[in-house]
Amino acid sequence: MVVPNLVEKQRVIQEYVPGKQVTMAHIIPNPQGDIHERLGIVTAGAIGIMTITPSEAAIIAADAASKAGDIELGFLDRFTGSLVITGDVSSVEAALRAAVNTLVNILGFSAAEVTRS
Numbered sequence: 001m002v003v004p005n006l007v008e009k010q011r012v013i014q015e016y017v018p019g020k021q022v023t024m025a026h027i028i029p030n031p032q033g034d035i036h037e038r039l040g041i042v043t044a045g046a047i048g049i050m051t052i053t054p055s056e057a058a059i060i061a062a063d064a065a066s067k068a069g070d071i072e073l074g075f076l077d078r079f080t081g082s083l084v085i086t087g088d089v090s091s092v093e094a095a096l097r098a099a100v101n102t103l104v105n106i107l108g109f110s111a112a113e114v115t116r117s
Contacts, residue, residue, distance in 0.1 A: 022061075022103055022111035024051045025096050029089040029116065036086070041074035044086035048096045055081030057107070061099040068098030 028035070028047040036042065048071070052058050058081045062073055065083070069091035075084035085095055096114055103109040 019053060020057070020103075020107065020109045022050060022052050022100055022109055024049065024112055025100050025114045026050075027089070027093055027096060027114065027116040029092075039074060039084065041084065041086055042072060044072065044092075045088040046086065046092040047074070048083075048085040048087075048092040050083040050096065050099060052081040052083065052103070052109075055079055057081065057103060057109070058083045060107070061103060064102035065095035065099040069093075069095035071095045 026049045056078050059078055061083050062076050071085045071087035071091050074086045100111050104111050
């Protein structure tokens with residue numbers, strides 16, 4: 001039996017395969033104004049910000065950062081890969097560098113340079 005005007009449907013499969021990378025690692029030393037308040041974090045000498053894919057690796061970065069410096073975790077989101085840390089400038093810098101080094105050297109991530117404003 002022949003079916004008139006039979007139209008074939010195409011099937012499209014999309015997958016999200018994130019790369020293993022630190023897309024941003026930035027230090028804001030001595031932020032001005034009410035940045036801390038607006039972020040909902042405790043006032044400190046510096047803020048460190050990281051974005052990571054896959055997003056679950058933010059947990060590993062937070063662990064490495066907290067072991068490397070006297071910092072506080074301001075924000076950690078395993079669904080978006082965002083990590084915000086606070087502390088004195090040298091501790092935040094040491095913690096961010098340790099987190100990046102852990103992801104690059106142990107897990108094979110590629111990473112953006114640690115920057116500072």
